[in-house]
Amino acid sequence: MSKILIRGAKVLGGEAQDVLIDGETIAAVGTGPAAEDATVIEAEGQILLPGLVDLHTHLREPGREDSETVLTGTRAAASGGYTAVFAMANTFPVADTAGVVEQVYRLGKESGYCDVQPIGAVTVGLEGKKLAELGAMHDSAAGVTVFSDDGKCVDDAVIMRRALEYVKAFGGVVAQHAQEPRLTEGAQMNEGVVSAELGLGGWPAVAEESIIARDVLLAEHVGSRVHICHLSTAGSVEIVRWAKSRGIDVTAEVTPHHLLLTDELVRSYNPVYKVNPPLRTERDVLALREALADGTIDIVATDHAPHPHEDKDCEWAAAAMGMVGLETALSVVQQTMVETGLLDWAGVADRMSVKPAAIGRAEGHGRPVSAGEPANLTLVDPAYRGPVDPAGFASRSRNTPYEGRELPGRVTHTFLRGRATLVDGKLA
Known part of the structure; x- marks a missing residue:
C-alpha cells in the first residue's frame, strides 16, 4: 500500500500539521515528515478528524x-x-x-x-x-x-x-x-x-x-x-x-x-x-x-x-x-x-x-490522530457551503429532510486503515 501525505490539515481543528500514512497506520504527525514516494493531498484550511x-x-x-x-x-x-x-x-x-x-x-x-x-x-x-x-x-x-x-x-x-x-x-x-x-x-x-x-x-x-x-x-x-x-x-x-x-x-x-x-x-x-x-x-x-x-x-x-x-x-x-x-x-x-x-x-x-x-467497542476506531494509530481518518472542508442535492447521494434512498437546504462543510476524503474510500468528495 502506497504512502499518503496529508499536508497542512488542522488536526482536530488545531494547528496545521502534516500527517503521513504508511500502509494501514499513521506513520508521523508534525511539520514536514519525510515522505518520499508519497501521494500528497494538499489540505490547507481543512480539518482532520478520526x-x-x-x-x-x-x-x-x-x-x-x-x-x-x-x-x-x-x-x-x-x-x-x-x-x-x-x-x-x-x-x-x-x-x-x-x-x-x-x-x-x-x-x-x-x-x-x-x-x-x-x-x-x-x-x-x-x-x-x-x-x-x-x-x-x-x-x-x-x-x-x-x-x-x-x-x-x-x-x-x-x-x-x-x-x-x-x-x-x-x-x-x-x-x-x-x-x-x-x-x-x-x-x-x-x-x-x-x-x-x-x-x-x-x-x-x-x-x-x-x-x-x-x-x-x-x-x-x-x-x-x-x-x-x-x-x-x-x-x-x-x-x-x-x-x-x-x-x-x-x-x-x-x-x-x-x-x-x-x-x-x-x-x-x-x-x-x-x-x-x-x-x-x-x-x-x-x-x-x-x-x-x-x-x-x-x-x-x-x-x-x-x-x-x-x-x-x-x-x-x-x-x-x-x-x-x-x-x-x-x-x-x-x-x-x-x-x-x-x-x-x-x-x-x-x-x-x-x-x-x-x-x-469498535476496535481501531475513535483513536487519536497520532503516530502508530490505525489510519481511520476523515478530512473535511469547513468553508464549503452549498445546497443538499439527494440526486448525488450514494445511498439507495433519497428521503432527506435537507433537500435544497444550504449546509456547511464537505467531507473531501475518508480513509479506512490507510486506504482512501473517498477522494475529493468522490467514492474511490
Missing part, C-alpha cells in the same frame, strides 16, 4: 434491499466521513440469531467502504416476548456487543431486566428505543400546539421519558449498561442527567435532525419530516444542543433510515417513518454545534468518533 463512527444505522439488508443494501449504505457512510457503522437488527429476517448477524458482518467485510458491526435484536423477532440468542450472537464471528429492538421498544420491564442481566456477563449494552407503545397508539407527530392545530395524533414526550426513567433505574438495580437511542425531549435530558449524577451506567445519543429541525415543519404535511421519535419543539432542540455540549448526551448517531420513494411519497398517515442521514450528519453538526460555539472540532471528534467507538 474516522466517524455511527452507533445507529439501518442498512436494511437482508430483506429490504429496495431501500438500502450493506454495499450502498457503506458507500453512503464513506461519503459522510464514516469508517465504522453499527447496523440495526430490524431486517427481514430479524438479526436475532448468530446466522443473520454473521451474514451482515460478512457483507460489511465484502463492501470494503467501512467496517460494519451488526447490532443484535434483544427479543426474538423484535416481538418483546422472549430473549433472543444474545450469548450466541456475542460468541459468533460478528462478536456482537450492542443489542437493540430499535423500531420497537422493549416495553416489558421483566424482559428488559433479563436482557440487562444477560449482557452484563460479557460487558454488552442494551440500546433502548424509548417509546411506551400504549401512549403512542395512532401517534403521527409530537403532541403539542402544532398537532392540535393540524388534527394529527399526538406523540407525547412522556412516552419517551417514562421508559428512560424506568430503564435507568433497572440498569442501576442490575449494575449493567443501558444506552438510550435517539433521545429527543428536554425532559429526557433531565432524566439522563439525574441518572449520571447517581453514577448509573447510562449513555445517550441524539440525531442530527433532532438538533436542527422542529415540529413546525410538519405544517407542510410533507412526509419527509415524519420520523420516530418525532420532531419536537424549539425548546427541545435547544435543550438537546446544550446537553450534547455539556456531555449529558454522549454522542451523535444518525438513525439513518432509508426508504424507497413509494414509502415516503404518499399521504402523511400512510408514509413510513425515517430519514437518511449518513451523508449530511457532519454538516448538520457543524451548523448546530460548531458554528453556534457549543462545540469545537475536538468536541465533534469526541461525540462522533471517540465515544461511539468506546460505547460499541
Whole structure:
C-alpha cells in the first residue's frame, strides 16, 4: 500500500500539521515528515478528524434491499466521513440469531467502504416476548456487543431486566428505543400546539421519558449498561442527567435532525419530516444542543433510515417513518454545534468518533490522530457551503429532510486503515 501525505490539515481543528500514512497506520504527525514516494493531498484550511463512527444505522439488508443494501449504505457512510457503522437488527429476517448477524458482518467485510458491526435484536423477532440468542450472537464471528429492538421498544420491564442481566456477563449494552407503545397508539407527530392545530395524533414526550426513567433505574438495580437511542425531549435530558449524577451506567445519543429541525415543519404535511421519535419543539432542540455540549448526551448517531420513494411519497398517515442521514450528519453538526460555539472540532471528534467507538467497542476506531494509530481518518472542508442535492447521494434512498437546504462543510476524503474510500468528495 502506497504512502499518503496529508499536508497542512488542522488536526482536530488545531494547528496545521502534516500527517503521513504508511500502509494501514499513521506513520508521523508534525511539520514536514519525510515522505518520499508519497501521494500528497494538499489540505490547507481543512480539518482532520478520526474516522466517524455511527452507533445507529439501518442498512436494511437482508430483506429490504429496495431501500438500502450493506454495499450502498457503506458507500453512503464513506461519503459522510464514516469508517465504522453499527447496523440495526430490524431486517427481514430479524438479526436475532448468530446466522443473520454473521451474514451482515460478512457483507460489511465484502463492501470494503467501512467496517460494519451488526447490532443484535434483544427479543426474538423484535416481538418483546422472549430473549433472543444474545450469548450466541456475542460468541459468533460478528462478536456482537450492542443489542437493540430499535423500531420497537422493549416495553416489558421483566424482559428488559433479563436482557440487562444477560449482557452484563460479557460487558454488552442494551440500546433502548424509548417509546411506551400504549401512549403512542395512532401517534403521527409530537403532541403539542402544532398537532392540535393540524388534527394529527399526538406523540407525547412522556412516552419517551417514562421508559428512560424506568430503564435507568433497572440498569442501576442490575449494575449493567443501558444506552438510550435517539433521545429527543428536554425532559429526557433531565432524566439522563439525574441518572449520571447517581453514577448509573447510562449513555445517550441524539440525531442530527433532532438538533436542527422542529415540529413546525410538519405544517407542510410533507412526509419527509415524519420520523420516530418525532420532531419536537424549539425548546427541545435547544435543550438537546446544550446537553450534547455539556456531555449529558454522549454522542451523535444518525438513525439513518432509508426508504424507497413509494414509502415516503404518499399521504402523511400512510408514509413510513425515517430519514437518511449518513451523508449530511457532519454538516448538520457543524451548523448546530460548531458554528453556534457549543462545540469545537475536538468536541465533534469526541461525540462522533471517540465515544461511539468506546460505547460499541469498535476496535481501531475513535483513536487519536497520532503516530502508530490505525489510519481511520476523515478530512473535511469547513468553508464549503452549498445546497443538499439527494440526486448525488450514494445511498439507495433519497428521503432527506435537507433537500435544497444550504449546509456547511464537505467531507473531501475518508480513509479506512490507510486506504482512501473517498477522494475529493468522490467514492474511490
